Amino acid sequence: MITFILRRTCLALVVVLTVMTLAFVLTRLSGDLAISIAGPGSTQADVEVIRKAYGLDRPVLVQFYDWTRLALTGDFGSSFFFKDKVATLIAQRMPVTLSLGFVGLALALSISLPLGILAALYENTWIDRTATMLAMIGQAMPSFWLGLLLMIVFGLQLGWLPISGTGSWEHYVMPGIVLAFTAIPALTRLMRSGMIDALSSDYIRTARAKGLSRSSIIFKHALRNAAIPVVSIAAVQLGFMLGGSIVIETVFALHGVGYLAWESISKNDFPVVQAVVLVLASLYIGLTLVSDILNALLDPRLRGA
């Protein structure tokens, strides 16, 4: 178990380093960063000043080495646009994104788990078909469009919720619903197939032969086994959701990390962009690691290994 955790952690670290390289390369794709930063209408002299000021005149490898070295200590340099430390900016915005992520995940789980279980219990009936259809619809729904629809209905017509911005908990309701929608189809399917597998297993037949009640069979014996992969996938889903929150934060002008990334991309603020890519990727990597360990802890067969 300890070696397993160590091995997985080492792998995660190598992946983080690879993603760091990618994030760095990504921001150099546009050609001459100094020109982009200086913006249109700037003179050659302006560009040279900027080049010097941001250390862009040094060899690329030196820049990469410096960035990596500092990034590993949590220093991502300064934003061009916000004139602030990138790390500070991200730290300020992160709580919003994390809150959104957790609201989204909680909503997604509270809808998809019962739905998946019901679909499995009533396999091939109208309940199952409805759940499958709902998952299909959720998968095809463009999240930004769903966001706009919710705004029109709940924000404008019913007037229940604020249309956009950050401030109170109400601001998280609609974005949370939209974010949940992106995870519900996958989680529902997984819960359904896991539950169907569990219910047709030999140990469920044993449980029935023991005369256990239906609820004990479903909730104690089947669900426990079917839930193990779902719990671990939920952690991975949270990673996906944090990475995907950029669209939703932008639609609802929710000032989280995703919104920050969008602003920075529009302003060519590359230190922020590469830092956000790195932070969100690291979060995802960390969550997959948690998911693997969780999986091993929940399953007695893996626990001893």
Add this chain to the structure above:
Amino acid sequence: MSAILEVEGLAVRFGPTQAVRHAHFTVHQGETHCIVGESGCGKSVTSLAIMNLLARNGHRHAQKIIFAGEDIQAYSDRQMEEIRGNRMAMIFQEPMTSLNPSYTIGSQLTEVLRRHRNVSQAEAEARAMALMARVGITAPAMRLRQYPHQLSGGLRQRVMIAMALMCEPELLIADEPTTALDVTVQAQILRLLAELKQELGLGILLITHDLGIVARVADHVSVMYAGEVIESGRTADLFARPAHPYTRGLIDCVPVPGKIKAGEPLGSIPGTVPVMKEGFQGCAFRFRCASATDACTQDVPRHEIGAQHHVLCHHPVTDKGSRA
């Protein structure tokens, strides 16, 4: 000896497929009744049908299924739950997968007793440990805290047996309990079942495809073919005077040391078991039977050819070697 289970005219259907047609047998207290047949002949389905544990697409119908004097056909799900694991228990062929991997042995053992009896967890654990010791599990206190994957197949099957005995059932249904086990473990488990039958006065319904097992443990045998019990009788009678051509064929397939000559092929039954569809008439064995006639396309009567010896055949073999 009183009958604990009487099954008459049991039929099970999965969609259009007729898995069991005329199952007919009686299990007595303190007796092992074997159902023997090829794979796919409906013997496992028969056992599940008695417990009412058929898959959702399975439908059972019977003239009677009398358990301890009461017809349980009309029992509600609730009533069946109360009997299962309590008065009639079951063990299965696959000990590796029949225990829930997520719970300890102890929790799975005590669960069944606490479901049916009003006992404390401590009392249930005490009973579990006593039974584990009885079925030959060493260090029961330690095993109680272990998970199924930490036990070997033989141990798991012993756990299954202990679990089945937790509530002192009157009937134990064992569906190929030793098929997945090593030969030595097989013998130990069979001996254990025989001892328990003596000690507890259990009625055991043992499903198997192995005539060797039948000869060793059975008091009574029912032979199944294509969903029908085609012959039923006391083990000694049935082996000495098999009346159905299929039973004879089966017995001829078993190599007996000293009785067959080297180089001589073993007996075999030509052909394969047909799949039964709804509305099938007559004897299902007629396509493979040497003595089949036109009469065999008609429904077959049940002949009483000796004490507790029935056969389902138009042309039963009355005396060894000669045909009626």
Add this chain to the structure above:
Amino acid sequence: MPRLTQASFVIGLGIVGVVLIAALFGPWLSGHDAFAQDLNARLIPPVWMEGGSTKHLLGTDQLGRDYLTRLLYGARISLFIGVLTVITSGVIGTSLGVLGGFYGGRIDDAVLFLITCRLSIPVVLVALAVVGLIGSSLTLVVATLGLLLWDRFAVVARATTMQIRSLDYVNAAWCSGSSPLAIMRDEILPNIASHLMVVCTLEIALAILLEASLSFLGLGVPPPLPSWGLMIAEGKDYMFFSAWVIMIPGLALFTLVLGINLVGDGLRRAFGTQVIK
């Protein structure tokens, strides 16, 4: 092969067929130019609403361009991007997956590592960053999405290759002296093609959705091209007064993606493909 006659599959096929025909011929038949502005006829509602006219069946946008024509043109863009992206990502992912599954060992470790890295990259964010830093164009969107969406191809190609690499017909090919490349091309690829088909449909749907998201955020297809995502973005400012400006392209997008997914799901059931992320 299980039946492909399931209602949902047929419906999906119908949707995709209609959109395909509309995308191919629609822009010519609508009688309008998708780019011609008419500032005197801005935001005319669709024909069934008050103030609509039969001249513009689905009304006009904020610049007076015929909405139906733009919608049909947008179908072209969606399908174009979806298909081209999947060709790119399919080639990358399948090559990696087959290589890893076929050779195993170190090569497979490397492929698995690449898949792990790819999965940890937030797709939308990186795609936005690339387009934002380089400048939006159709080609760039296709290239970026193509380079990002190969993971599922790799996973499925790898798993299915592993299942068949030691089967008799592959061994027979070895014995007859075929080169590894020839075996992968002639024995492996045709036999995993059905599973790759399933991934293709699901990925086309995903690419279309992503393109719409990028365009919606202003970093996808550049205006004045009528991408559905861009149409929704442009209509956003008017949606509180005239909800139809976002309803029409949104519904089109939703329906097309649903249709493709239904087809993919039907194929998945028929071929028994495992596509779990």
